[in-house]
Amino acid sequence: MLLRWNDLAFAGFEPRFPAFDALRVLRSFDQDVSAQRVWQGPRLQLRDLGEELRVSADLPGYKQEDLQISYEQQTLVIRGQRGEAAPEGYAAQRQERTERTSFARKIALPVRVAADQIVASLKDGVLELRMPKLAADRPRTIAVNAS
């Protein structure tokens, strides 16, 4: 079965965030077919691992210096801009990728995270952000006292 690009976006979603950016995802699927509208940003995935949140984004062709990431008031902002991808001395025959040279995405996180402990890594065109939750927002087990 052939699955479409955005089917992937739902793959790793925890049931806790079913409504996360669903509309955005559907709209960007639309763009994938028509390719005529403006690209709104990369596929994003938010996962809740208990102690930390993880956000990953597919950013093929982007380098470390092309990305700008900030966190403020429980909101994560990822911006990217990469240089013109058209190589010199070549005539372009088809350009699906080069329309995707800049984006800005804002993600409202479901819990607070420790801003100074956010770690970002970029490997093989995939950005991954590890965001430890603030102690107060971590899951805890509540003991039941016998009366």
Add this chain to the structure above:
Amino acid sequence: MTATATATETSKPVNTLAQPVAPARELRPQVDIYENAEEVLLLADVPGASKESVNVRVEEGVLSLEALRTLANGQTVRYQRAFHVPESVDPEKISAELKHGVLHLHLRKAEKAKPRTIAISAN
């Protein structure tokens, strides 16, 4: 198709795998195609794909590219797309590199297909 025409996409996915593979999600990577006198350059977005998994082949005028990616949840994603390639491309001289999640395919043109300048000697 003229000799200088660039790669055109086939109307349907071409499955060139000799053996069946485990069920995987399939994705059609976005591509850019460029051309100069020497070669056709195809760039394909395959974020997260491993170098070892990249498989490129030309058979009967069809170029197929494939790459695999393992997601954090263990699921496998298969990037796959196929194109008709012009006769001017030499199937023996295709090179590939993977940089920042982008597959770069250099499809060199056969010697006879390259434009040539012919000097005119004055007599």
